[in-house]
Structures are given as structure tokens and as C-alpha cells.
Amino acid sequence: MKKQRLLAIFSIVFLSLSIVIVPGNAQGPTDLSALTIKLWPEYDDPRLLVIIDGKLVTPGSEIRLPLPAEAQLNAVATDDGSGRLLKNEWREEKADDGSRLLVMVPQNPLFRVEYYTPFSVDGDKRNITFELPAGYFNAEQAAIEVLLPPGSEDVKLVPTADESGPAQDQAHIFQRTLGAVKDQAITQQVTYANPGGELTVSAESSSSVGAPQGTEASSQEPTGAETVAKSATNPWIIALGAAAVLLILGGAVGLWLTRDREEEAPAAPAPSRTKGKKKKKTGAISMQPSPKDLDRFCRQCGKEFGPDDRFCRYCGAQRRSL
Template sequence: MKRRIAILFTLLISTLFLPSMAFGQQGLKLAQLGVDLWPEYDRPEVLVIYRIGLPTTTPLPVELSLRIPASAGAPNAVAARQPDGTLISQTYTTQTDGDWTTLTFTATTPVSQVEYYDPQINKSGSQREFSYTWMGDYPVDEFSVQVQQPFDAYEMTISPDMGPGERGQDGLVYYTGIYGALDAGQTFETTIQYSKDNDNLTTTSLSVDSIGPIDESAQGRSRVMSLLPWIIGGLGLLLLAGGALWFWQSGRNKAEQSPRPRHKPAAQRQAAAARTPAERSPSANPTLGVNNSNQEFVYCSQCGKRAGSSDRFCRACGTPLRQS
């Protein structure tokens, strides 16, 4: 009888502590758990992202098990974050029990990432509502939730309140709530409500519409403005160099095109020197201004130019003339 009572007592104790043994995994806890909720981001559902950080003292690899809604189906991604920030896909198994599916995988690095799409977003006209629940599978030292406001959404309310949103680098508004430590088995629930007049997805809207006007602080514009003095100075130097080159080239062309003094052939100079003063006088040379109609002319046998009867050499080419 006492043995039966002891067995029943042991079974009762095991039943009471079974959830924490199954999901607490012998004292394993999470250093950080960040939950991102992105409604209507790239699909009509809500993209849920777990960013799981293990304590530095956790021996690796280690097996992790998380519960996700059964309606989500298979996870979109299960990955280990490498030291350089890249994500490497990890193998996993799933087991569905009622409304929940237990996702089990092996963490090979201190940071893991799990993604799934939750279709349980209620839509009524322009009104949207979604509720998320963390089932407390592990104790967490630092638990936080971040909600991304859809591109065309307005009248955004979140419970519990996360305060005013902040615009991120992508131009979208983000709401962040930091809730500190949670115990194993301690659940957490947040509800999101907003209005949206269309079914456009955030990724589609971002690719079509400009996130915001480009101002002086924009990265590309500020870089161009800082380089503007150097650009203007470089253009000025190019203009000065081009002007100097043009001035030098034009002066050179003028020098090459200026007429050079023509020199008489040596034979012609010798013929002129051999003439007597009487032959070089105007009265003896009809080409120097005196026209004598009775004067006979001789033509050069070499170039055909006309010469005076008293010329002994051609005045054009210097060839000796044949006297009649």
C-alpha cells in the first residue's frame, strides 16, 4: 500500500513539473529574445521573427524547442547567425499538438533566428487586428517586442502601450517595448490594431513610392556637396590648361603661315651680277618701265619665259639664253 502511494506521489510530482522540464530543458535559459511583428510586410499575414540570444556560458551545440501557432504551418526560416552577421539555415523538426506546433532545432552559434507567417490577422473593412502570444517556453533575461507599422497604416494602437514610434532608416515607423525578464511558463501577449484602406503590401509600396524627400543630410547628397569645391577647382584648372594650349597652338600656326622672303636662284643672281650697268638701266631693259616696240625678244628654251634681247640668262630660271 505504501509503495502504491509513493508511486502515485511520484507521478503527480512529475505531471506538475512536466511543462517546465519539456520546455525549460533542464535549466536552459535565453539571454535575449527579441520578437519582431511585421503585419502585411511581404505577405498578407504577419511576419513573426524570433531573434534568440544564448548566454555566453551555454555549451554549443544545444537543442532548442519553441512553440509556434499550428496555423502558421512550416516555419519560413530557421537559421544560425554567424560572427560576420550572415545566416546559415539549420535543419529542424516539427510536432503539432492542437493549436500549437513544437519546432525543434540545434543551435550551433550563440544567436539563432526563426521566422514564420501567422495568418491570424482579422480584417474588417479598413480595420486590422492581430494578437501575439509568447508561451514561455524558456526563461528569458531580456524580452522585447518590436512592431513595424505597415506602409499605408494609420491610427496605430498597441497593447500594452509601446509609446510613440520612431522612423527607421527604411522610412517605416517602429514601436518598441522592452519588458525585462520573464520566467519559464510565463506568457506574454500583445495586441495590435490599425486602419488601412487597401491591401497593398509594405514591400510593394516601398518599391513604388519614395520613402521621403531628399534633404541636405541625405548620405549621397552630402557627399556630393562636400566634393563640390574640388569639382569646381578641377574644372577651372582644365579651362586654364585648355586656354594656354589654344593660345600656344594658334601662335604656332600663325608663325608657320607667315610668308617667307623668296630668294632668287643662284644662276639668276649670277646673271644679274654679270650685267653691265648699261644693261641694268631702264633704257636698256624694257621690263623696268621703258617700252620699245622695235626691241626683239628672246624666249627661254627651258621655261619659255620672255627675256630681253640683251639678256644672256633667263630672269625666271637662270638658264643661259640662246642669242640669235
């Protein structure tokens, strides 16, 4: 009798555990100790740049993040605590209603997803409605940060921000602290006017970043290398790529110029390639823009800046000159 009872108890416990664990892992909201949603319209692109920063309560948890239909991913990364973003594997799934879902298991507790998405523009007027539906995250502390371009006027946030600053360089930064969020939708509406149509980061300096992004929109296959290449926040990749292109072009021109000399011609391509690999690093360093000797790392949180960043993508602090 006792054995049977024990067996019954065990099987009930086992069954209930399996019921709780299996669907829970697959679809329940992921527990985060912190969640920050940054809405940066017209930052370095006419679209809205959305930056989702989270910290897992349980390392190794899977996160599922709904993506707007037209979202173009810019970075999917984790941070090992050093302030450097490392690419993270991810995949895309379709939710039951057919909407897009990014699925990833962050390799480190800190993770980041960045994407660009279009928003409503009517003449000078801008209208952003951001919604993160319920069912995906529980956060002990959640916050929203809005960074608007310098020329923005008639700014209205619904719900309102609890902190705002006319900020440095006339860019406008707003912060809203949500506190604990338990499996509930997070919404934020932002309306403003931008008569000049200026971006927060000048189009000139970001045009080199913007160009390759267009071609990446079509690539659906999430591979690690692509994810890094997509990252506009990774100046090294862009600088290295640019350096490599310059070296290849230079090599090609040099080869073409020395074509007549038969002896040198066959030897030229091989050394130019190996040289290219060696030179990449120095090339990248010399290409690092330092017109004003800007800080490389954020003074507030210590994270590394991208070449065009005027504000920290982690904490929103202004980048200063050395």
C-alpha cells in the same frame, strides 16, 4: 557503515540529478540572454511576418518554439556572428494539446526563426494578437518590435510601446522593452487600419519572392536545403535560382533555334549546363537590384540586407542609399 552511507549518498545524488536533468532537457524553458520578437504585418506579404531572434545562454541547448496552426516557416537559421544566416536543422513536433512545436538545436548561440501567419483583417482594420506561451523561454532581456506599413493609421498597441517613431519612409516602428522574462507568457496586441492596403515592401519587388513560397507551404519534411530555399531573406538563393532558370530557358530556346544544324544540336545542351553553373554567380551579381545603390549591410548592426529589405531584419534600422 561508512561505505554504506557513502553509497547511499551517492545514489541519492545520482537519482536526484537524473530526475532534474532528464525532464529538464526535454521540456524546461530554454535560457536565453536575449529574445527579440518582431511583428511585421503586411511587410512583404499580406500576412504577419514573425521574426524570433534569440541568443542562447548555453550553446547547444535545444529550443522549442510554439507555432501558430497556420504558420508557414520562412527561415530557420543560426548566425555564426558574421551576420550571415546559416540554415539550421529543425523538426516539428506536436505539443500535448496537439499544437505545433518547432524543435531545434541552434548550431550557434544566435538563432532566428521566421514565419508568416494570417491575422484578422476586417475591411481596413487589422487586429493582431501574438502570444508566446509560458514554459519555453527564460530571457534576461526581451523586446518586441512592431513594424507597420507606411499607410497605417489609428495604431494601438496593448501593452503600449515605450518607443515609437513615425520612422523613415513613413513606415511605423514601435519598440517595447520587456526586460527579464522568467517562464512567463509574452503577449502583444496590435490594432491598426491600413486603408490603402499597401505593404511595407512593394508587392512588385516581392512578387518573385512570394511565388515560390506558396508551394513550400505544403512541404512538411524539414530538410536543410528547403530551409534555405524558404528563406526570403536569402537573396542569393533566389537570385541564383532565377539565374539558373533563365540560363536553362535561354539554353532551351537556343537549342530549339539551332535544331536545324545537326552538328551543333547534340553539343549544345552539355556546354550550356556547365556554362550555367559557371555563370550563376555573375548572373546573380548582375541581378542584384541596385536602383538606388542601397546599402548592402546595415549601418547600425552590420548585418546583410535582403534585396527587398527596407529595414534591417535584425535591428530595424532603415536601409539607406550609399
